[in-house]
Amino acid sequence: MSGRGKKLVAAPKSKSSSVSRSTRAELQFPVGRVARLLRKGNYAPRIGSGASVYLTAVIEYLCAEVLELAGDACRDNKKLRITPRHIQLAVRKDEELNALLGGVTISEGGVLPKIQAQLLPKKTKAPRDPPTPKTSSPRTSEADSARALD
Structure with a gap:
């Protein structure tokens, strides 16, 4: 696998060659397989032709979204x-995906890093510098010395 995806076929070369529904819908995920799983799963007595295409597109979008966010986490x-x-x-950092996959356990996924506030060391106030005596202005010192002489 080169990771570049399938080449899109613009049109069939001859009338005998067939084009898959995934290619017609420009999807990477298999529409035929999803259609078969819908039929065999007995979800409904009748399954429309567009249902499998729509469901495949939704699944592909969700996978792309998760992979994009996981790639960002990987890069971080x-x-x-x-x-x-x-x-x-x-998944856990994204609000909507977390709501969708809230009850899902991802094997080897671990947990989000979080330390509860009660376990953190309590903040102590830094000791303030003792108040320094204010230096008197020259006028007050002259007045004090004049009073002392009297």
Whole structure:
């Protein structure tokens, strides 16, 4: 796998060659497989032709969103490979994905780093410098010395 994706086929070369529904919908995920799983899963007695295309597009979008956020988390940690930890960090930091995958446990994902406030050391006030005596102005010192003479 080169990671560059499939080449899109603009049009069939001859009438005998077939174009997959994934190619027609410009999707990377397999529309035919999703359609088969919908039919075999007995979710409804009848499945429309557009249902599998729509569901495939939604799944592909969600995967792209998770992978984008996980790639950002991977880059933040200065790594080149996305690990389950990066996926966990990405999902839990995103508000909407966290709501969607709230009950999901990601294997080897760990937990979000958080230290409760009660466990942190209490902040002590820094001791203030003792108040320094104010230097008297020259006028007050002359007045004090004049009073002392009297």
